[in-house]
Amino acid sequence: MSFPVATVPNETPSRSWFARLEIGSLVIPFLLTVTITWSVTRSLEVANWADGLTMLTGIGLTALVTGMIFARVSWMPAWLAHPLASLPGLVFVIRQISPVIGAQAAAEFGSTKAQRLVTWGDYAAEVVLRALIWIRTLQAGGRGEDIVLFVVTLALIVWGVGYAAGWLTFRHQRAWIAVGLNASIMLINYTYAWPKPTGLFFLFFIAALLLIVYQHIVANQRLWRATRVEFPDFLPARMLLASFVTFILLAIVTAFLPNRPDNEHLARLWRTIRAPITALREGWQDAFSTINAPPGTTGAFLTRNARVGGPRQLGTALVMTVRSREYSYWRATAFDRYTGRMWQNAVGERARAALGVTTAEDARTPLAPGVVLEQPELRGRTLVTTTFELAQTRSDGLVMVGGALASTSLPVLMQHGYLDIDGELLPNFTETATVVAAAPLEASQTYTVATYLSTVDEQSLRESGTGYPEWVRMSYLQLPETVTPRVRELAATIVRNAGAVTPYDKALAIQEYLRTLPYNDQRPMPPEDRDWVDWFLFDAPGGYCDDFASAMVVLLRAGGVPARWVQGYAGGELDPDRRVYLVHENIAHSWPEVYFPGYGWQRFEPTPAPYASVPVRPAFPPADAAERPETTGGLGGALSDPEAMLREMIERNTGPAISDADALQREIEAQRMQERLRLAALIGGSLAFLTALIGAGALWLHWDVRGLSPAATAYARLTRLSGWAGVHAPPDATPYEYGALIGERIPRQKRTIDRIVSAFVAERYHPGHTANNQLPKEDWQALRRELVALLVGRIGAALRSPFRNTPPRRRQRAQ
Incomplete structure (x- = not known):
């Protein structure tokens, strides 16, 4: 029935x-x-x-x-x-x-x-x-x-x-x-x-x-x-x-x-951990050198563009110590072209075009250590040797210069202009924009720079005249269309009210006017559609050195006085015990330099900041030659023929001496050795970081199963590794079914898997049963080795899958 x-x-x-x-x-x-x-x-x-x-x-x-x-x-x-x-x-x-x-x-x-x-x-x-x-x-x-x-x-x-x-x-x-x-x-x-x-x-x-x-x-x-x-x-x-x-x-x-x-x-x-990020950042800057410099950057200056930014907040860390018998500002980069929103260094591009080379870097002139380079316009200058000791690594490689460069203890590359005189291409070292070390500049490194510092008097600058060379008129009187008529009118008003006639007096008048404006390093960023200087002078008359220096250069150019915009560091704080100047991050600075025929570039200071100092010049030249400060001889006196000065300078100071092949080759080999050491340190640091990461991961894996019994610990590790290897448990699968699924993928470990699963099930679902026997270490290591191999194979398949035409699911069924 x-x-x-x-x-x-x-x-x-x-x-x-x-x-x-x-x-x-x-x-x-x-x-x-x-x-x-x-x-x-x-x-x-x-x-x-x-x-x-x-x-x-x-x-x-x-x-x-x-x-x-x-x-x-x-x-x-x-x-x-x-x-x-x-x-x-x-x-x-x-x-x-x-x-x-x-x-x-x-x-x-x-x-x-x-x-x-x-x-x-x-x-x-x-x-x-x-x-x-x-x-x-x-x-x-x-x-x-x-x-x-x-x-x-x-x-x-x-x-x-x-x-x-x-x-x-x-x-x-x-x-x-x-x-x-x-x-x-x-x-x-x-x-x-x-x-x-x-x-x-x-x-x-x-x-x-x-x-x-x-x-x-x-x-x-x-x-x-x-x-x-x-x-x-x-x-x-x-x-x-x-x-x-x-x-x-x-x-x-x-x-x-x-x-x-x-x-x-x-x-x-910390430097070892940060090295990969720093190297990647420097490579990015090489690939894209025209990105905007961050406002207040101190560890490096961008040598192509310097864009107006928002508020800045500088640190107080020590950048370098400077030993010099004369106080000066330390120039890093000079910019010649104003666009209304940024300053650009076009000197290298003009040099590249003149020489017909591929890049602006190829147009740089090498200067071997100790080789003396005489400048063509050196009246009223004295030769001073300055020693720099770096407290930070300079990722930009810029060598600081206090005046017109004479020589260095390092092999350097000079970015400067060129002049075509009677079909002969001559280097114009007066138009030097940057001096870059041929080898990396590391923290604690010391180098010396000999420069011609200005000691010129006011009367001499007033009498220098306006006989500007063509290269000065073409590049250092440039103004974009964004400069408004009211900026030009303001320049004329300042000069007229001061009764200034000579370029020097015009520069003094504009400098004094700007120093009456408030200093504010938290000023907002100018609107995108506004000229930087116009906005600063009329809508937000409060800013920091970038604003004051830019305004002075633009006002001077509007009045027919050639000037350029310079970035670097103010002189620093004197340490009387060590007799050195301490240069900190918070005195990263920008200022204007004005060109005077025969005397070259002269510094002015329109920024009313406590760390900035107005240049002090004697009113008149010394009464007789015996009282004159030491000046360089030869080229500085021929004001009437600047081309002759350049020819004489080339004959006396260029040729094999400037680019001593043997000396430069030795320095290049030293640089390559340093690069290899840096690469080794980078690889070692990366391996150390990876080892620490693996160790932290292993510690976390042990911490994740803390407090579990031996059977539960073994089962948790088995399921975790299997999931990583791509063997996932179906939602309705029992532990035995999941263990059988894992065993199908690694059949040689089926006995060990069955033992782990049986112990876990017996402990979990049989009341009163405990399994305290731990899995033998060699059995777990063999099982783990198989699962890790499965994981590596899964990663390799994922990397190769975009290049295959057969869908993964069909391929798995075919197997």
């Missing part, structure tokens, strides 16, 4: 599209990744590396959403998703930066030619052409000068990192990789930007750690549900709250820590 049995169809309940997308569980990680991306891109915008970077946030957030959408389309493999996302990403990036491309093209070629850029293809072709020129320049050993390519590169990096963050976070739940990519950009930007975007950095830090914690808890919840391990309700919310409070306390504690380590070993460790 049989009885009917009621049965229920084994059907999987249908789930709506909303439930399948799990939108509810995506809200928190989405908000955290948005915060991470926004803080990184916003920090780049605040750093103001170039005009037009305000579109970075939109690019980064769009890329993040794109990566998230493609990640949630589970049927789409990576090899298809990434190209599909890259094409619209490239189009979107080019379209977003098209205003920057158009503005730069108009500045370089005129508005008529720039108007030809209409379609997306036009802008893309412009970028490709610029990239080809840029690559050839870098291959020739030069430095990139195209700001458009910097903006394009930065925008593409932001898109790539944003897309990767969306893909890694929402497809593979690898938030720590996405955080690492964003952290690399944030840290590199933070080490160089000024003022530091500290608020954005801490916002990024908190959001990043909360995202990692959240995904870790969610991943463990899935594992606990699969193995039927009970856990408290609202565990993610509780962990996020506890982590947030911990991070806030950590941020508060770090705010009171010293900025610089006092212990030498800690300082050395």
Whole structure:
């Protein structure tokens, strides 16, 4: 006799599209990744590396959403998703930066030619052409000068990192990789930007750690549900709250820590850790030398462009000590071209064009150690030897000069102009913009520089006249169209009210006028559509040295007096015990230099700052020759024929002496040896950091299973390594089923896996049973070796998958 049995169809309940997308569980990680991306891109915008970077946030957030959408389309493999996302990403990036491309093209070629850029293809072709020129320049050993390519590169990096963050976070739940990519950009930007975007950095830090914690808890919840391990309700919310409070306390504690380590070993460790970031930053600066110098930069000066910035806040760390019998300012870079928004050093570009070489760096003139270089305009100067001892490494390699360069104890490269006289190309050392060391300048290094310091009197400067050479009139009276008529009128009014006639008296009048304006190093950034000097003089008459020096140069040029804008350091604070000048970061300075025929460049000081000093000059020359200070002889007296001075200087001081091949070759070999040592230190530091990271990871893995029994510990390690290797537990799988799945992938370890699973099940589901016997160490090591090999194979397959045409799922079934 049989009885009917009621049965229920084994059907999987249908789930709506909303439930399948799990939108509810995506809200928190989405908000955290948005915060991470926004803080990184916003920090780049605040750093103001170039005009037009305000579109970075939109690019980064769009890329993040794109990566998230493609990640949630589970049927789409990576090899298809990434190209599909890259094409619209490239189009979107080019379209977003098209205003920057158009503005730069108009500045370089005129508005008529720039108007030809209409379609997306036009802008893309412009970028490709610029990239080809840029690559050839870098291959020739030069430095990139195209700001458009910097903006394009930065925008593409932001898109790539944003897309990767969306893909890694929402497809593979690898938030720590996405955080690492964003952290690399944030840290590199933070080490160089000024003022530091500290608020954005801490916002990024908190959001990043909360995202990692959240995904870790969610991943463990899935594992606990699969193995039927009970856990408290609202565990993610509780962990996020506890982590947030911990991070806030950590941020508060770090705010009171010293900025610089006092212990030498800690300082050395910090330099080792920071070395990769510094090297990457310096390589970036070589590739894009026209990026804007951060306001208040002290560790390095950018030698191509110096752009107006916002408020500045300089540190007090010691930069160098200077031993000299004469007080002076220490010049780093001289700029000749004013654009209305920035100063540019065009001397190297003119030298490159004159010599017909590939880059401005190729046009530099080498000067061997100890070789004396006489300048052509040296009346009223005295030869002084100055010793510099560096307290910080100079990543820019600039050699400080207190006057007109005579000689150095280092092999250097001089960037200067050239003159074409009767078909003969002669170097013009009066127009020297920068002096760069041929070898790296490291902290604690000492070098000497002999310079011709000015001792000229006021009467001599008044009588020097206005017989300016052609190269002075062409480059140092230049003013852009952005200079308004009221600026020119103000210059004329100042001169007229002072009754000034000679260039020297005009310079004094403008200097005194500017020193009546207030000093304010927290002044805001000028509007994008305003001329820097016009805004400073009429709308915000308060600024710091950059503003005062720029205003004086522009006012002088408006009145027909040639001048240039100079960056470097003010003289420093005298240490009477050591008889040296202490030069700190907070006296990084800019000032104007005015050209006087026969006397060269003379310093003036319009900035009313306590660290700045007005040059003091005697009113009249000495009564007789015996009372005159020591002056250089020969070339300084022939004022009537500057070309003759140059010819004589070339005959006496150039040729084999200037570029002693043997001496320079020895210095180049020494430089290469230092570079090799630096590379070895960099590799060693990176290996040490990687070792420390691996050790920290191993410690965390042991800490994560603390308090568990031997059976539970072995099972937790087995499932964790298996998950990393790609063998994931199905949601409804029992421990035996999951163990069998792992055994199929590594059959040689099936016995060890069965032992681990059986011990865990017996302890977990058999009341009163305990399994205290630990798994033999050699068995666990063999099992771990197999799982790690499986993990490495998975990583290799992921790297190769974009280049394969067969979808991964079909390939797995075929196996």
